[in-house]
Amino acid sequence: MNYVKNFSLNNERLAYFSLKDVASRYEVELKHLPYAIRVLLESALTHQGSVSFPEEVIERIAKWENGSEQEVPFLPSRVVLQDFTGVPAVVDLASMREAVEKLGGAAQSINPEIPVDLIIDHSVQVDDYAHAYSLQKNAEKEFERNRERYEFLKWAEGTFDNFRIIPPATGIIHQVNLEYLSQVVVKKEISEQTFVHCDTLVGTDSHTTMINALGVLGWGVGGIEAEAGMLGEASFFTMPEVIGVKLEGVLKNGANATDLALAVTEKLRKENVVGKFVEYFGEGYEKLSIADRATIANMAPEYGATCGFCPIDERTLDYLRLSGRTSETVALVESYAKENHLFYDGDVVPHYTKVISISLDEISPSLAGPKRPQDRVELSNLKTSFEEAVVAPTNKGGFAKEAAELEKSTQFAVENETIEMKTGDIAIAAITSCTNTSNPSLMLSAGLLAKKAVELGLSVPKFVKTSLAPGSKVVTGYLEKAGLMPYLEKLGFDVVGYGCTTCIGNSGPLKPEIEQAISKSNLLAASVLSGNRNFEGRIHPLVQANFLASPPLVVAYALAGTVRKDLTREPVGIASDGKEIFLSDLLPKTEEIEQYIKEFVTPEVFQEFYADVFSANEEWNKIECAESATYHWQEDSTYIQNPPYFDGGTSENAPLQNLRVLAKFGDSVTTDHISPAGSIALKSPAGVYLAEHDVEAKDFNSYGARRGNHEVMMRGTFGNIRIKNLLTPEVEGGVSKHFPTGEVLPIYDVAMKYKAENTGLIVLAGRDYGMGSSRDWAAKGTNLLGVKAVIAESFERIHRSNLVMMGILPLEFLANENAETLGLTGEETFELVLPKEIGIHEKITVKATKSNGEVIEFQAIVRFDSEADKIYYKENGILPMVVSKKVQQVVH
Structure with missing residues (x-):
């Protein structure tokens, strides 16, 4: 059956697949049926009849009941990439073109089959700050x-079909997706009919879930899984429970949306929604x-869910109007x-696997960390909580310092x-990250707080590095129209760039005097940021305690200069007239914020800044490159290299005897611990490699910027300065032991010693292995180091999938068993x-x-x-599998 029905809109006959x-x-x-399952079903209907979507799949989804062990295919209508994860994905496509051509196929057969947008937003770093020219200086250094x-990337834009690039200094991928890219409902020509269906997507960033706020089903995947979708391959996952x-x-x-998001994250983590769909009602x-919904949908990876879905309703339509979408778009979304x-009905509650209630009126100002x-930490408890964490053991989330640490200080x-x-x-x-900068209420609140602080004569201590990285130019637009930017700038919150900065570790250097003082005294310094991630070592190597907070609280704590103040009882600072200011x-x-939103956040602001979104960056427009079907690899390049994923062989032939343990980890090892990120240290294996290739230390750049070079990335895998390998408990950081010789060396060097001995490797781990961002290099690097299997107590969804798709066997200890x-x-x-x-789920010995x-x-x-x-495992990974399929299509 094709389930096709028709309806008319504005004298146009439109077809759709009838869920009824x-x-x-x-x-x-x-x-x-939960609304998210309805969208999943509708998505499957658009591909029905293909190999991955037989009628039994339609039946399976339609008969959803609290999830199951059965698999479900998903092929999105589009893909979004950010440049850190997008560059290696495009490198892989270029490599696949070359591999196909060498095997007698057509290079052009490797081409995105669905629309792909790559937003360059992860490469800007906060080198310059607190100046009117900071934006320009940081942009110059970025280029x-x-x-x-x-x-x-410019070459890729010119050679691949269905591939667009949004240039640097435009905005954060998720905010641009929310404000501009997604139309919620799209048209597609199928069998000479105009069909309409819901927008669906996957993205190479775990916070792709932010788009769930618009009723768009999508989530973050690794770059390799995104590539599969781009090439027309469905991804598979078990039928989800829906909470x-x-x-x-x-x-x-x-209380604001950040406080709500942190409360939801705390609650749902405790409820163990890992790998499940979450749906709000x-x-x-x-x-x-929609802005508040986006804030909680964005945090789905933090509470562990696949998505945080928000069904389409009147608020959705209001936001589409507000953000400058056309009246035709709004009418299509509503009608379809x-x-x-698919339109939310508050009078009928779907049958969920489980219902969790959260009272919004019980939400109070909070932070999360360290x-x-x-x-989550209540604002009133932050001072006490931090001081307890200083002396608490590391396995309790503390820093295991002596009590004397609380009295430590340093001067410079x-x-x-x-x-x-x-x-x-x-x-x-830092006011940064997609979580909060998409929310006018939060951003205007920060601006209004700054205005009052400046008018009272408050200032920020000189040791605080302040920055404002809006998620799009729209934010700057309404802050300027509201007259609030001068006050933020007075406090040092000048715009430093439009992209992900501090939240992903692109916080840039502190002043040399401050870095030297903190390092020399080993001072336990803190950060506050309006981000979504604060894992150890992520924000800045020298800043150990990191707290997530709303934009207004970021400004407030910048003024206070310390997390050891109870801002509910102690003054933030002293006014110019000597009065204590709380x-x-x-x-x-709330009324004041709402009035500012009504007056200054208008469709015209969105339309103005998105009118020339693909061509506004003149520096990007100047880049020239030759047109060719395959890329001309440069042997001396330290940024882009052809990865060795197509050298032959299958995982079935991999040696699975005499395997050695490369690393043994405890619980909650994140992809931030595994995947290379942040700055490249001079004496690290990656630093040594770059130095050998005549790259000066000042030009090392970050791992994120060099993700297109596997030689750099494999050297940085497991190299996080805070990772704790239990094989070398006396040393913190990315080191391991080569057991045949007893040598303790960087993990890369140990892996290469084993490789020279033709010894395969495994990793032992605890619970939640691979939690965090959808970093495909956490799996790619693991593969290139020679790891054949990971045995863990449990895996985070995305990383487990990525391991399989790189030909690595994920194994799980039986219940109540672990390495210990x-x-x-x-x-x-x-x-x-x-x-x-x-x-x-077969048991093996x-x-x-x-x-x-x-034994x-x-x-x-x-x-x-x-x-x-x-x-995937049999074919040694998904990339060799796709290449093989494309070549076979030519042969047959």
Whole structure:
């Protein structure tokens, strides 16, 4: 059956796939299906009849009931990329073109088959700040550092079909997606008919979920999975449970969307929604603006969900109008969503796997930290919480310092003035990240707080590095129209760039005097940022305690200069007349914020800044490159290299005996720990490599900027300065032990020693291995180091998928078992006993042999979650599989 129905809109006949007809055929109540499942079903209908979407898949989704172990395919209508993860994805496409051509196929057969947008937003770094010219200076340095990457992307833009690039200094991928790219409902020509269907997508950034706020189903994936989608390959995942989150009441004065997002993150992490769909509903949901919904949808990776879905309703239509979409777009979204039962109905609650209630009127001002986004701290408790964390053990989220640490201080001179910093003083205060900068209420609140602070004569201490990185030029537009930018600038919050900065580790250097003082005294300094990630070592190597906060609280703490003040009771600072000024004196009222939004956040602002979004950057327009079907690799390039993923062989032929342990980890090892990120240290393996290639230390740039060079990235894998390898408990950082010689070396060097000995490797880990951003290099680097398998207590969804798609076997300890209970020290040699055909979630035998000959034998679960996983592993990964398929199409 094709389930096709028609309706008319503005004298145009439009076709669609009727969800009601599907429900009727399979005798299910459509109103009982969660809205996210309805969109998933509608998406499957657009591909029905293809190999990945037979009729049984339609039936399976239609009969959804609280999830299942059965697999579901998903092929989105488009893909979004950011440049850190997008560049290596495009490098892989270029490499695949060359591989196909060498095997006798047509290079042009490797080409995106669905629309792809790449937004360059992850390369700007906060080198200059607190000046009117900071934006220009940082942009100049960005182009200076990344010109070679940008030339490569310019080539890709010219050679690949269905591929657009939004240039640097435009905005953050998720905010541009929300404000401009997504139309919510799209048209597509199928069999000479004009069909309409919901916009769906995947993105190479875990916070792709922000688009869920518009009723668009999508989530973050690794670059390799995104490439598969671009090439017409469906991705597979097990039928998800859908957790309904009922929002009740309204936010009270003083509480904002960030506070709500942190509360939701804390609550849902405790409820273990990892790998599940979350869907919002209830009276409180209906009252939330799209900007507020975007703030909580954005944080889905932090609470572990695949998505945080917000069904289409009147608020959706209001936002489309506000953000300058055409009246035709708004009419299409409304008509189609209502026609096909995708428009939210508050009177009928779908059947969810579980319902969790959150009262908005109980939300209070909060921060999260000092190491994890789910560790919410009430504003009134931050001082006490930080001081307790200083002395708390590391396994309790603390820093394991002596009590004397609380009395530590250091002095240094800045501009002929002696400055003192104490434990808990703030080195970085940044308004940054897609989570909050898309929200006019939060940004205007920060501006209004700054206005009152400046008028009262307050100032920011000189040791605080301040920055403002709006998610799009729209933000600057309405802040300027509202007359608030001068006040933010007076406090040092000048615009430093339009992109992801501090939240991803592109915070840039502190002043040399400050870095030297913190480093020399090992001072436990802090940061406050309006971001979504604060894992150890992420924000800045010298700043150990990092707290997520709303934009207005970032400004408030910048003024206070320390996290060791209770801003609910102690003054933020002293006014010019000597009066103590409290946070309550500075925070704007809800009514005041709403009036500013009504007056200054208008469709005209959006339309003005998106009118020439693809061509506004003149520096980008000047880049020239030759047109060719395949890329001309430069052997001496330290930015772009042809990766060795197509050298032949399958995972079935990989040696799975005499495996050595490269690393043994505890719980919650994140992709930030695994994947190279941030600055490249001079004496690190990557730094040594660059120096050998005549790159000066000042030009090392960041790992993110060099993701197109596998030689750099594999050297930085597992190289995080805060990673704790239990094989070398006496040393913190990316080191390991080469057991045959007993040498303790950087992990890369140990891996290369084993490679020279033809010894395969494994990794042992605890719970939630690979949590965090969808970093494909966490899997690619692991592959290139020679790791054949990872045995963990549990995996985060995206990283598990990426491991399989790089030909690495993910194995899970049985319940109540782990390395410790089994007596595995990591010194053993391992053998994996695999059947010829590995089944989904099949148990296999693992044999670990100690040096004295004792054998520890145990069972582990193969974390193949779909039939596709089996194929990817058999073919040594998804990229070789696609190349093989394209060549076979030519042959046959």
